[in-house]
Amino acid sequence: MFDLIVIGAGSSGCALAARASEDPNRHVLLVEAGPDYSDLRSTPFDLVNSHNNSYSAHDWGLSYLPTAGRDVRFPRGRVTGGSSAVNTTIALRGVPEDFAEWAATGLPEWNWEGVLPAYRRLERDLDFGERAWHGDAGPIPIRRYPASEMTLPHLAFFEAAKALGYPECADANEPEGWGASPQPMNKLGRLRVSCAVGYLAPARIRPNLDIRPETLVTRLIIENGRCTAVEVRNRTGAIEIIRARLIVLAAGAIMSPAILMRSGLGPRAQLEAHGVEVHRDIPGVGQNLSDHPALSVTMRPKDPAMIDHDAPIIQSILRYTAPGSDKRCDLQIEMLSFTGRRDEPQFGIAGVVEYQHGRGELRLASADPDAAPVIDMHFCEDDRDLERLVACYRDVLDFARQPAIADLAEDIVFPRGGSPTDERIAGLCRRFAGSGYHPCGTAKMGPASDPMAVVDQQGLCHGVDGLVVADASIMPAVPRANTNLTAIMIGEKIGEWLRTRPALYGL
Numbered sequence: 001m002f003d004l005i006v007i008g009a010g011s012s013g014c015a016l017a018a019r020a021s022e023d024p025n026r027h028v029l030l031v032e033a034g035p036d037y038s039d040l041r042s043t044p045f046d047l048v049n050s051h052n053n054s055y056s057a058h059d060w061g062l063s064y065l066p067t068a069g070r071d072v073r074f075p076r077g078r079v080t081g082g083s084s085a086v087n088t089t090i091a092l093r094g095v096p097e098d099f100a101e102w103a104a105t106g107l108p109e110w111n112w113e114g115v116l117p118a119y120r121r122l123e124r125d126l127d128f129g130e131r132a133w134h135g136d137a138g139p140i141p142i143r144r145y146p147a148s149e150m151t152l153p154h155l156a157f158f159e160a161a162k163a164l165g166y167p168e169c170a171d172a173n174e175p176e177g178w179g180a181s182p183q184p185m186n187k188l189g190r191l192r193v194s195c196a197v198g199y200l201a202p203a204r205i206r207p208n209l210d211i212r213p214e215t216l217v218t219r220l221i222i223e224n225g226r227c228t229a230v231e232v233r234n235r236t237g238a239i240e241i242i243r244a245r246l247i248v249l250a251a252g253a254i255m256s257p258a259i260l261m262r263s264g265l266g267p268r269a270q271l272e273a274h275g276v277e278v279h280r281d282i283p284g285v286g287q288n289l290s291d292h293p294a295l296s297v298t299m300r301p302k303d304p305a306m307i308d309h310d311a312p313i314i315q316s317i318l319r320y321t322a323p324g325s326d327k328r329c330d331l332q333i334e335m336l337s338f339t340g341r342r343d344e345p346q347f348g349i350a351g352v353v354e355y356q357h358g359r360g361e362l363r364l365a366s367a368d369p370d371a372a373p374v375i376d377m378h379f380c381e382d383d384r385d386l387e388r389l390v391a392c393y394r395d396v397l398d399f400a401r402q403p404a405i406a407d408l409a410e411d412i413v414f415p416r417g418g419s420p421t422d423e424r425i426a427g428l429c430r431r432f433a434g435s436g437y438h439p440c441g442t443a444k445m446g447p448a449s450d451p452m453a454v455v456d457q458q459g460l461c462h463g464v465d466g467l468v469v470a471d472a473s474i475m476p477a478v479p480r481a482n483t484n485l486t487a488i489m490i491g492e493k494i495g496e497w498l499r500t501r502p503a504l505y506g507l
């Protein structure tokens with residue numbers, strides 16, 4: 001019998017398990033479907049190498065529907081560290097206005113003043129640690145490439161941004177800042193400092209923290225309105241029941257809602273359609289899927305030798321606001337030193353909608369724990385998102401035409417055919433917009449008065465005792481930033497509450 005079982009050793013789960021197990025009297029079990037590498041020497045190169053994402057060696061093999069009729073691969077990390085172990089290591093925070101909006105939905109603990117201490121606690125900012133809004137002693141080191149380490153495409157990006165009149169911003173995580181910046185990144189040289197490296201490595205020595213890798217949680221056990229245990233399939237294929245006083249679900253924005261539904265917690269009609277016994281009808285589970293739709297311009301370089309798949313893919317960032325928008329920093333533009341194509345050298349520039357109005361949904365395909373859920377993004381169906389992706393893409397094309405960048409390119413590979421009209425760009429967005437890989441919101445926080453809220457602001461599941469959800473799925477909306485730091489911040493914040501305010505959780 002454990003005090004706490006944490007399901008999923010991802011960005012949130014590692015931070016939460018590490019913080020909660022700081023109390024030596026609290027026996028914590030961290031359960032992870034993927035493998036665990038207990039030191040860097042035994043860690044495979046794809047997880048160490050932060051210059052590019054790891055897409056397949058430690059992946060769930062999912063796919064998603066970005067827009068109607070398309071089925072596209074959807075990477076998610078399956079290993080201790082979760083998606084933080086396979087990602088690009090962009091370490092951006094949401095803007096204060098994101099959290100003002102969260103708080104306004106009935107979540108006062110999650111206003112900017114409420115989240116800033118957790119953002120500070122998680123980081124060791126090697127450039128600006130002494131600034132009031134930064135931390136200098138957390139488990140995740142954050143650094144920006146200096147000009148001397150910038151590769152050619154990123155130097156050209158800064159030159160183009162300057163020519164287009166965007167301001168420079170030394171610290172993209174400055175709360176009120178915007179403009180062209182060196183990207184803050186949680187990497188040291190090539191090393192990706194995932195949450196397995198930053199949080200688990202120092203915590204795994206504790207006798208009160210157990211880690212069970214290669215153990216798939218098949219469902220939660222609900223007895224008389226209380227979550228009392230988890231059912232797992234262990235590495236030998238055997239089914240086990242493990243009990244705890246509190247269960248924390250941190251399997252990420254795709255798997256957490258799927259596990260809830262398989263356990264009889266979700267929209268009644270959907271559960272019944274799959275023959276799952278309904279323990280509680282929770283209509284919000286799987287709804288409110290929020291992400292960052294994106295579309296890139298790709299170019300063929302004049303000098304193929306410029307494309308080096310062994311160099312950093314990302315070094316720079318532009319955070320800015322769409323014309324006439326009342327949502328500050330609702331757009332991002334990113335230079336990509338190379339694209340995924342290995343057969344033909346290419347580089348690109350991505351335009352990304354950071355403040356998304358539309359929502360997708362996630363549905364069970366089957367009650368089988370090995371069956372992937374259906375992930376339906378509905379990108380660009382909300383006109384406000386479409387208009388801003390079109391505006392952003394126009395700006396991306398302006399970047400591509402700036403001499404600093406145009407001089408590096410032989411030609412534009414996508415889109416073909418000169419200057420596209422807005423109508424044509426809108427068509428491209430509807431056909432080709434893809435995910436920033438930032439799904440969240442599928443078990444959202446909200447007060448009990450919100451019928452679509454799944455958990456309260458402490459992460460406690462409405463109407464089910466002994467169950468917390470703490471990962472990207474509880475975000476009410478995607479923040480205007482890549483989501484890793486915010487997912488870690490959630491694990492930090494709820495982990496700290498578990499340690500310092502255990503009575504809130506019945507511990």
Ligand SMILES: Cc1cc2nc3c(=O)[nH]c(=O)nc-3n(C[C@H](O)[C@H](O)[C@H](O)COP(=O)(O)OP(=O)(O)OC[C@H]3O[C@@H](n4cnc5c(N)ncnc54)[C@H](O)[C@@H]3O)c2cc1C
Nearest residue numbers: 008010011012033082083087088089090217252472482484
């Ligand atoms: C390729 C890629 C690139 C990205 N790049 C960036 C970036 O540069 N910057 C950024 O900010 N964000 C990035 N993201 C997004 C960011 O990494 C995620 O938002 C964040 O890691 C989500 O954290 P989480 O804890 O919610 O989920 P995850 O980190 O995905 O953790 C979930 C964990 O639960 C485990 N799990 C799931 N189901 C089960 C089960 N049934 N039983 C046991 N364990 C289970 C998973 O294996 C995983 O370890 C990227 C994501 C991807 C996939």
